[in-house]
Amino acid sequence: MTIAISVKNIGKQYKIGAAETKFRYNMLRDVIVDTVTAPVRIAKALIGKSDHRTNQNYVWALKDVSFDLEEGKVLGIVGKNGAGKSTLLKILSRVTEPTVGTVSVRGRVGSLLEVGTGFHPELSGRENIYMNGAILGMRRAEIDSKFDEIVDFSEVGQFIDTPVKRYSSGMYLRLAFAVAAHLEPEILVVDEVLAVGDAEFQKKCLGKMNDVAQQGRTVLFVSHNMSAILRLTQEAIVLQKGQMIMRAPTQEAVDYYLSSGQSQAGEKFWSAEDVSVANAEFTPISLKVKERSGKVVDTIRSTEPVMLEFEYQLNTSITGLRVGLYISTMRGEYIFTSFDTDDASLYEKFDTRSAGRYVSRVEIPADIFNEGRYMVGVNASSFGVKRYFMDENALAFNVDISGAPGTQWGEPRVGPVRPRLNWKIEKIDN
Amino acid sequence: MKEIMPETAKYEPHTVYIRPSKGLSSLNLSDLWIYRELIYFMVWRDIKVKYKQTLLGMAWAVIQPVMTMLVFTFLFDKVAKLPTDNIPYPIFSFTALLPWGLFVTALNQGSRSLVAHNNMVTKIYFPRLILPMSSVFAGLVDFAIAFVILVGLMIYYRFVPAWSLVWTLPLFLLLAIITALGVALWLSAINVQYRDVNQALPFLTQFWLFATPVAYSASVISAKWQILYSLNPMAGVVNGFRWALLGTGNGPDITLWVSVGISILIFISGLFYFRSMERTFADTI
Numbered sequence: 001m002t003i004a005i006s007v008k009n010i011g012k013q014y015k016i017g018a019a020e021t022k023f024r025y026n027m028l029r030d031v032i033v034d035t036v037t038a039p040v041r042i043a044k045a046l047i048g049k050s051d052h053r054t055n056q057n058y059v060w061a062l063k064d065v066s067f068d069l070e071e072g073k074v075l076g077i078v079g080k081n082g083a084g085k086s087t088l089l090k091i092l093s094r095v096t097e098p099t100v101g102t103v104s105v106r107g108r109v110g111s112l113l114e115v116g117t118g119f120h121p122e123l124s125g126r127e128n129i130y131m132n133g134a135i136l137g138m139r140r141a142e143i144d145s146k147f148d149e150i151v152d153f154s155e156v157g158q159f160i161d162t163p164v165k166r167y168s169s170g171m172y173l174r175l176a177f178a179v180a181a182h183l184e185p186e187i188l189v190v191d192e193v194l195a196v197g198d199a200e201f202q203k204k205c206l207g208k209m210n211d212v213a214q215q216g217r218t219v220l221f222v223s224h225n226m227s228a229i230l231r232l233t234q235e236a237i238v239l240q241k242g243q244m245i246m247r248a249p250t251q252e253a254v255d256y257y258l259s260s261g262q263s264q265a266g267e268k269f270w271s272a273e274d275v276s277v278a279n280a281e282f283t284p285i286s287l288k289v290k291e292r293s294g295k296v297v298d299t300i301r302s303t304e305p306v307m308l309e310f311e312y313q314l315n316t317s318i319t320g321l322r323v324g325l326y327i328s329t330m331r332g333e334y335i336f337t338s339f340d341t342d343d344a345s346l347y348e349k350f351d352t353r354s355a356g357r358y359v360s361r362v363e364i365p366a367d368i369f370n371e372g373r374y375m376v377g378v379n380a381s382s383f384g385v386k387r388y389f390m391d392e393n394a395l396a397f398n399v400d401i402s403g404a405p406g407t408q409w410g411e412p413r414v415g416p417v418r419p420r421l422n423w424k425i426e427k428i429d430n
Numbered sequence: 431m432k433e434i435m436p437e438t439a440k441y442e443p444h445t446v447y448i449r450p451s452k453g454l455s456s457l458n459l460s461d462l463w464i465y466r467e468l469i470y471f472m473v474w475r476d477i478k479v480k481y482k483q484t485l486l487g488m489a490w491a492v493i494q495p496v497m498t499m500l501v502f503t504f505l506f507d508k509v510a511k512l513p514t515d516n517i518p519y520p521i522f523s524f525t526a527l528l529p530w531g532l533f534v535t536a537l538n539q540g541s542r543s544l545v546a547h548n549n550m551v552t553k554i555y556f557p558r559l560i561l562p563m564s565s566v567f568a569g570l571v572d573f574a575i576a577f578v579i580l581v582g583l584m585i586y587y588r589f590v591p592a593w594s595l596v597w598t599l600p601l602f603l604l605l606a607i608i609t610a611l612g613v614a615l616w617l618s619a620i621n622v623q624y625r626d627v628n629q630a631l632p633f634l635t636q637f638w639l640f641a642t643p644v645a646y647s648a649s650v651i652s653a654k655w656q657i658l659y660s661l662n663p664m665a666g667v668v669n670g671f672r673w674a675l676l677g678t679g680n681g682p683d684i685t686l687w688v689s690v691g692i693s694i695l696i697f698i699s700g701l702f703y704f705r706s707m708e709r710t711f712a713d714t715i
Contacts, residue, residue: 014713094448094555096712103448109555117553120475122482127475134471135554137464 002106004071004187004218005092010101011242012062012087061087062098063242071106071186072216076229076236076250078257083239085222089189092220107186107218110136116176121165125156125175128164132179146182153204154178181208188212191222206232230254230331255330255373266290266298268395275389281318282380282388285311285357289376289397299398302369302418306397309361310378312389317354320385322347325362326377326392329416335374338362369399370418450709458705461557468556472564476539477571491575495527502527506645515647515678518587524580525675526644526668529606532573533664534635536607539565540614541631544622548715558708559701562614566607573603580675595674602670609663609693615700619707622715643668648679660685663693 062084069075079085090096092103093111118135119128129150133143143150151160154175156167164172190209209232213219223229229236229250236253238246246256266289275283290307291297300306308325324339340360341347377392401407405420481487499520506512507519514522543561544551551558584591621627642664643651651659659665666689673679 090712091448094446095551095553097450097709098448099450101449104445105448106445109446111554118547118550120479122479123475127478131471131475134468135550135556137468137556140467 001070003068004106005069006104007067008102010065010098011060013058013099014061015058060242065244071218074213074219074233076233077222078236079239084242085239089191093189109187110183110185111189122163124163125160129179136183150178150182187218189220266296279388281316283313284389287394299400302399302401302404303366305366306364309359311359313357314355317352319352320382321353323360323380328375330373335416367420370416371401373398465556469560469564473567476568491572495531495576498527499524502645512646517676521583521587525672528576529667529671530644532569532606533610535569536566536610537613541617544618551715552712562618566611591675592677598674606667608697612697612700615704619704622711656685660688661692663689
């Protein structure tokens with residue numbers, strides 16, 4: 001197999017905040033002052049007193065990232081905002097240079113980093129297709145041959161000779177995406193473009209990306225949409241604080257990414273920064289996963305009940321408060337939702353909760369979860385009035401299935417629930 | 431009979447190496463060639479968009495130099511009575527306003543081109559040189575329109591130029607373009623980091639106009655200052671235009687070669703400065 005992209009120890013350093021360097025202000029005046037004081041600074045640097053390169057005002061947006069990607073592979077890149085995903089894509093698409101390291105890229109790189117770049121509002125759809133195509137590196141003949149296809153794909157048909165400033169934002173984005181999607185580079189870099197347009201158009205976009213992957217092109221795909229990552233890629237890398245911490249089959253990488261920000265200890269504590277000032281009435285304190293003995297655990301047994309405890313402080317009395325939990329899979333599919341006042345009698349008893357410290361505790365019966373890792377989200381709100389607090393990814397726990405129904409076969413079972421059901425087997429005929 | 435099948439030409443994608451560039455980076459003109467169509471499209475777009483949603487449209491390309499010429503004629507001919515080497519003042523000033531207009535447009539548009547297109551610069555790769563280049567080339571259309579007016583003026587004043595202008599004029603036009611591009615390369619790259627350029631441009635343009643023999647004749651400058659004066663490459667361009675079109679002045683002499691030298695110096699140094707700053711454009715813009 002040929003290597004399409006080879007990334008070797010690349011790093012990208014950015015300056016942040018008020019760095020004591022000559023780039024501190026973008027004013028000529030400061031440079032003049034700076035130039036006058038330069039001998040002192042250079043002398044200092046020479047005797048090793050200060051080296052602005054290692055100054056803490058510089059931050060590595062990307063550090064020591066290395067990987068090879070074979071031709072025709074689709075690689076997902078996941079990571080939180082600021083993890084370095086965009087920086088990596090910018091380096092690969094040659095928008096910016098790495099501070100250290102080298103990359104070799106075999107073939108033309110098409111990027112969908114930002115669709116519609118170079119679109120001019122005064123130009124018509126037709127003119128913008130040519131303009132944008134040229135910016136993306138397409139030759140005129142290439143655009144000519146794909147023109148009809150692009151127009152079809154964008155669904156702007158009859159408005160093709162209207163200036164794009166008269167387009168709706170949806171039409172504008174569809175046209176922009178259509179041009180970019182018809183670029184046929186050897187390597188395609190896609191960043192979060194699937195948020196474009198309505199559901200039907202999104203489906204079309206995903207289909208187009210699938211086609212690209214099937215044609216044996218190399219694709220790098222960045223998204224916060226885990227189900228899209230799972231659908232389109234077989235392998236993914238996880239970036240965290242500029243470093244590549246994992247490269248694994250997508251399912252594994254996504255599971256890791258989703259749980260990496262959470263406590264591994266089966267409990268989560270909130271601090272003051274996590275609470276918005278606008279919701280001063282409600283202060284979350286902790287969420288704990290406990291086994292029957294009361295011990296806080298990260299891994300529960302499917303065959304035993306589990307206790308979830310959410311502790312919080314009310315700083316004022318709240319009417320109609322309900323505190324609830326969402327349980328979901330790591331792929332973001334909800335399994336169930338439950339609130340502490342679901343029971344009508346409790347709902348009436350706790351119609352108004354006075355200020356004070358509370359714990360809402362629930363026991364989830366045995367034989368619910370299948371093997372895997374699950375996410376607990378919490379929510380505190382008064383229905384139709386106000387949401388006081390919400391953390392969809394509060395904490396994750398593992399489920400161990402030893403002793404659960406059907407484990408004698410040792411094969412994985414599909415579906416997130418693994419209930420113990422009462423089967424009856426009857427012989428009704430010979 | 432066995433036919434020899436032509437071997438299918440297999441497209442071999444070339445490998446690009448991305449690494450931190452050090453020192454004076456190579457000019458990478460091959461990339462410029464690959465993206466040549468983009469230059470064409472950028473120029474075409476600039477022209478197309480320039481007069482959109484204006485009442486007078488392309489007429490502006492005529493109105494601007496003609497109005498300037500009329501004001502100049504009133505001020506410097508009727509009021510100040512400046513010597514014009516016996517040329518009717520309207521032709522005399524219009525001949526200079528042609529390259530000057532080209533230069534000013536190129537200087538202003540070119541110097542602002544990178545900042546104006548910052549969304550392109552921060553999102554996608556293309557040789558950044560294309561931006562100032564296409565801004566400069568787009569000015570040629572206005573130049574061509576204004577040139578038609580000059581022809582009209584010459585017919586009106588029954589002025590017959592020398593035939594040699596067929597080859598001398600393009601050369602002086604080239605000199606104007608090289609000068610404008612050279613200055614635009616410097617200023618556009620500086621503008622990415624120091625927006626002071628935006629503030630300085632109107633002043634610079636005005637100052638430069640006074641330092642260039644547009645409204646007056648270069649012959650009013652005394653001989654001992656001529657060499658110093660020609661350090662302004664636009665002086666060489668304007669004198670050259672007058673010489674080629676109107677036959678005034680001495681034609682190519684030492685002062686012209688000084689202007690040409692300075693112009694090429696600005697252009698080459700601008701090219702290298704631009705290229706060396708190019709790697710930080712996306713980060714600092």
